[in-house]
Amino acid sequence: MQNLVNRRWLLARYPEGTPVPNDWVMDQQPVPDPGPSQILVKAKWLSVDPYMRGRMSPASNYTKGVGLGEVMHGGGVGEVVASNHPAWKIGDIAESMSVGWQEWSVLTPGIVGPAGVNKIDPKIAPIESSLSWLGMPGITAYFGLLEVGRPRPGDTVVVSAASGAVGQLVGQIAKLAGCRAVAIAGDDSKLKWCREIGFDVGINYHKAADLTAAVKEVCPTGVDVFFDNTAGPIHDAVMRNLSIGARVVICGRIALAGQFGKPDIGERFMGHLIVSRASIHGFLVFDWWHRRDEALRRLANWRREGKFQFKEDVLEGIERMPEAFLRLLHGKNFGKQIVKIS
Amino acid sequence: MQNLVNRRWLLARYPEGTPVPNDWVMDQQPVPDPGPSQILVKAKWLSVDPYMRGRMSPASNYTKGVGLGEVMHGGGVGEVVASNHPAWKIGDIAESMSVGWQEWSVLTPGIVGPAGVNKIDPKIAPIESSLSWLGMPGITAYFGLLEVGRPRPGDTVVVSAASGAVGQLVGQIAKLAGCRAVAIAGDDSKLKWCREIGFDVGINYHKAADLTAAVKEVCPTGVDVFFDNTAGPIHDAVMRNLSIGARVVICGRIALAGQFGKPDIGERFMGHLIVSRASIHGFLVFDWWHRRDEALRRLANWRREGKFQFKEDVLEGIERMPEAFLRLLHGKNFGKQIVKIS
Numbered sequence: 001m002q003n004l005v006n007r008r009w010l011l012a013r014y015p016e017g018t019p020v021p022n023d024w025v026m027d028q029q030p031v032p033d034p035g036p037s038q039i040l041v042k043a044k045w046l047s048v049d050p051y052m053r054g055r056m057s058p059a060s061n062y063t064k065g066v067g068l069g070e071v072m073h074g075g076g077v078g079e080v081v082a083s084n085h086p087a088w089k090i091g092d093i094a095e096s097m098s099v100g101w102q103e104w105s106v107l108t109p110g111i112v113g114p115a116g117v118n119k120i121d122p123k124i125a126p127i128e129s130s131l132s133w134l135g136m137p138g139i140t141a142y143f144g145l146l147e148v149g150r151p152r153p154g155d156t157v158v159v160s161a162a163s164g165a166v167g168q169l170v171g172q173i174a175k176l177a178g179c180r181a182v183a184i185a186g187d188d189s190k191l192k193w194c195r196e197i198g199f200d201v202g203i204n205y206h207k208a209a210d211l212t213a214a215v216k217e218v219c220p221t222g223v224d225v226f227f228d229n230t231a232g233p234i235h236d237a238v239m240r241n242l243s244i245g246a247r248v249v250i251c252g253r254i255a256l257a258g259q260f261g262k263p264d265i266g267e268r269f270m271g272h273l274i275v276s277r278a279s280i281h282g283f284l285v286f287d288w289w290h291r292r293d294e295a296l297r298r299l300a301n302w303r304r305e306g307k308f309q310f311k312e313d314v315l316e317g318i319e320r321m322p323e324a325f326l327r328l329l330h331g332k333n334f335g336k337q338i339v340k341i342s
Numbered sequence: 343m344q345n346l347v348n349r350r351w352l353l354a355r356y357p358e359g360t361p362v363p364n365d366w367v368m369d370q371q372p373v374p375d376p377g378p379s380q381i382l383v384k385a386k387w388l389s390v391d392p393y394m395r396g397r398m399s400p401a402s403n404y405t406k407g408v409g410l411g412e413v414m415h416g417g418g419v420g421e422v423v424a425s426n427h428p429a430w431k432i433g434d435i436a437e438s439m440s441v442g443w444q445e446w447s448v449l450t451p452g453i454v455g456p457a458g459v460n461k462i463d464p465k466i467a468p469i470e471s472s473l474s475w476l477g478m479p480g481i482t483a484y485f486g487l488l489e490v491g492r493p494r495p496g497d498t499v500v501v502s503a504a505s506g507a508v509g510q511l512v513g514q515i516a517k518l519a520g521c522r523a524v525a526i527a528g529d530d531s532k533l534k535w536c537r538e539i540g541f542d543v544g545i546n547y548h549k550a551a552d553l554t555a556a557v558k559e560v561c562p563t564g565v566d567v568f569f570d571n572t573a574g575p576i577h578d579a580v581m582r583n584l585s586i587g588a589r590v591v592i593c594g595r596i597a598l599a600g601q602f603g604k605p606d607i608g609e610r611f612m613g614h615l616i617v618s619r620a621s622i623h624g625f626l627v628f629d630w631w632h633r634r635d636e637a638l639r640r641l642a643n644w645r646r647e648g649k650f651q652f653k654e655d656v657l658e659g660i661e662r663m664p665e666a667f668l669r670l671l672h673g674k675n676f677g678k679q680i681v682k683i684s
Binding site: 061231235250251256263264265267268274275277279281282283287 | 609
């Protein structure tokens with residue numbers, strides 16, 4: 001494939017605080033050939049997700065960060081254009097979190113776990129769904145809510161970043177579970193859409209003069225499940241409104257992207273936890289990866305039955321990857337942010 | 343009983359921060375007569391416990407506070423001296439958390455739950471044990487560790503306020519469960535005793551230059567269960583050392599008694615929780631009260647078999663109740679603080 005060019009986004013430096021466009025640099029390399037038992041995939045869609053902020057660091061957290069000069073980590077879905085693997089043929093659709101921010105990638109089928117390569121059936125759903133409701137964000141919402149948050153019928157479930165990739169699914173699955181779903185987002189048009197897809201009520205955190213009071217007003221009997229994608233002031237406001245026995249799922253901390261790696265100083269809620277006998281659970285979807293098929297089967301069935309809607313926010317062109325990621329960090333996306341690769 | 347005098351400690355004012363002796367005032371009243379189906383109990387032993395700080399407040403948390411001019415809440419054990427209840431006779435030993443800081447109390451048998459009256463068999467153990475290992479602190483340690491902390495053999499269990507009423511039991515039950523037990527206390531003699539009763543290692547939080555590093559040094563593979571009685575800087579140091587899947591039991595916050603009712607500002611650990619997939623659980627023993635008999639039977643068996651030791655710190659005289667409670671708040675007690683009533 002030496003006559004074709006692979007445009008790639010490399011990590012140029014480790015950001016302090018919120019990343020900026022110059023933290024990455026694009027290079028061009030010849031498209032590599034797949035090695036033994038490998039496949040070459042031409043990306044059709046690439047994903048940007050909040051976890052990528054954590055990878056832009058020399059410190060590892062749950063997994064290793066991206067090295068300087070290395071291709072930025074990320075998931076993608078595309079078409080197999082060359083295969084040295086007996087189970088894969090040209091034209092197959094491959095999805096993997098090992099794709100990276102690049103147009104072409106060599107993947108190694110057979111790896112078990114999040115780094116693995118998944119064959120996508122385009123008859124089930126548009127292939128880009130494998131980056132959202134029929135992929136990692138869907139699995140996150142499914143297990144984070146149902147297994148960690150453990151909602152019961154009648155529970156009040158509060159979701160921060162409610163129109164995001166995970167949040168919109170959490171709210172709709174909460175409704176399927178017989179709960180009352182409360183959306184928190186920073187934009188009235190997002191909240192309007194959240195109500196259209198089934199959330200019972202919404203709070204615009206930019207507009208609420210007193211966010212704690214705003215949560216109390218719409219959750220008069222307290223918050224039973226809090227699915228937190230943001231941390232920060234939204235977290236604080238909900239924590240002051242927990243019901244007896246509440247479960248708090250810590251899924252993400254996107255509001256703190258600007259102070260990444262620094263201590264998060266603020267009010268601690270141990271007293272509230274004792275009084276409410278509530279619990280806080282750090283959650284990482286990869287712990288549930290062995291049950292991925294269960295989540296995807298359920299999500300696909302619900303989708304076919306029209307049980308939930310899903311909104312994507314699409315940019316086009318590999319050159320827009322940093323822009324897409326920064327939109328996400330700044331809450332400018334409306335729905336799951338993905339990038340179409342031409 | 344009009345010819346006998348009942349000395350009682352009334353709450354005189356709501357303290358700001360740490361209570362001081364003048365927050366209570368002693369009065370003397372004629373000993374009351376029991377009403378229908380009630381009993382009159384002469385206290386032999388009274389308990390002081392950290393939860394009492396929470397009762398010295400006009401705000402209710404999990405239960406109502408003590409009103410100004412009312413008898414201070416507290417548990418005690420004593421002898422029945424008059425009975426209008428068919429199941430109780432003179433000479434029986436009664437224990438109840440409804441006794442209060444007073445020499446004589448009228449109790450109402452038959453109430454189910456923590457406010458109830460329990461008949462104590464003096465042949466099982468000295469009756470004051472019903473205020474410690476064979477009573478509320480024992481039940482707290484038993485369920486808090488075994489049901490909320492869920493220790494597994496080989497786990498490293500860290501206990502703050504390790505020589506206190508609950509802490510010393512948590513460490514010894516952790517050993518029975520096949521765990522490694524780490525004591526945190528503020529005094530070398532306390533730590534020496536903790537090692538004598540089975541803790542594997544101890545940390546003096548007054549002496550450690552870097553408490554986070556001190557925890558890391560003795561917990562090189564991380565903390566699997568953290569049973570926290572203190573909050574504050576000890577909490578912080580342990581939270582930075584959680585293992586994957588760690589469980590944190592929030593049982594008490596005695597280090598914050600001086601800032602009671604004010605927000606606890608400090609580092610939040612949501613990022614650690616995600617990376618470690620750890621969970622924090624607010625814990626209140628009263629949620630387990632329906633299984634009180636199970637805990638007491640197990641504790642009594644272990645005691646008879648010599649499976650654990652227990653240290654009490656005894657003051658004598660009703661007039662010393664405030665002193666005893668303040669010793670506890672300042673960590674001056676060594677073992678479970680109780681007061682013998684003459």
